Amino acid sequence: MTMPNKNIVSDLIILSMDEFLVYLNIIKPMSPALVDRIRKTFKLRKFNKATYLMRNGENQDRALFVLNGLIRCFSLEGGAEVSKFFLQQYDALDAGIIHPGGISSFEYMQAIVDSLVLTCSKQELDQVYSDYPEFERHGRIIAQRCFSRIYAVLNCIRMHTARERYLFLRREFPDLIETVPDTYLASYVGIHPVTLSRIRQNL
Structure with missing residues (x-):
C-alpha cells in the first residue's frame, strides 16, 4: 500500500488550521498567543464516509469543529435510528454536553460524506477558555450559530x-x-x- 507523502499531509494540516483561524479571526481578532495555543490544542482528523466519530457507550468527552463535510448525530429509539441534528461546515459541538440547551440526547455520530474535523478533549478546551477568556466569545458565537438552526428545525416539527x-x-x-x-x-x-x-x- 502506498503511503501518503508526508509533505502533502503536513500541508493539509497547515491549510486546514489556517482556514479555522481565518474563520475565528472574522468573529473577533485573536492575539498571537491565542493563535499559537489553538494550533497546539486542536488536532486534524479525517473521517471517511460512513465512519463513526462516536458510538453509544464510548468516551464522549470531545469537542469538535467541522472544517468541511457533514456529520449526523442520532440515537436508537425502539430499534430505529432517529436523526437528532446534523453538523455542517463551521459547526462546532462539545460532545461532552449530552443535552445541549435542552436538545434531546444523541448516542452516535457518523460522517455522511468524507469530512475534515478539528478536535480536542473537553478538558483541553476548558483550559483554553480559562487561560484566554476572550476565546469564550468565539465559542459562544459558533454555538449560537449551530443551535439556532437546530432550534429552528425543532420549532418547525412542532408547528x-x-x-x-x-x-x-x-x-x-x-x-x-x-x-x-x-x-x-x-x-x-x-x-x-x-x-x-x-x-x-x-x-
Whole structure:
C-alpha cells in the first residue's frame, strides 16, 4: 500500500488550521498567543464516509469543529435510528454536553460524506477558555450559530405539517436535501420515509 507523502499531509494540516483561524479571526481578532495555543490544542482528523466519530457507550468527552463535510448525530429509539441534528461546515459541538440547551440526547455520530474535523478533549478546551477568556466569545458565537438552526428545525416539527416541514428544509437547508439520504431526513423532521417520498413526488 502506498503511503501518503508526508509533505502533502503536513500541508493539509497547515491549510486546514489556517482556514479555522481565518474563520475565528472574522468573529473577533485573536492575539498571537491565542493563535499559537489553538494550533497546539486542536488536532486534524479525517473521517471517511460512513465512519463513526462516536458510538453509544464510548468516551464522549470531545469537542469538535467541522472544517468541511457533514456529520449526523442520532440515537436508537425502539430499534430505529432517529436523526437528532446534523453538523455542517463551521459547526462546532462539545460532545461532552449530552443535552445541549435542552436538545434531546444523541448516542452516535457518523460522517455522511468524507469530512475534515478539528478536535480536542473537553478538558483541553476548558483550559483554553480559562487561560484566554476572550476565546469564550468565539465559542459562544459558533454555538449560537449551530443551535439556532437546530432550534429552528425543532420549532418547525412542532408547528407544521409534514409537507411544510419538508418545504422548510428545502428552503432553509438545501445542502441537507441534496446530500442526506431520505431515511435520515425523514427521521430528522419526524416524517415517515414513505410520506417524504410522496411529498417529493407531488411537488
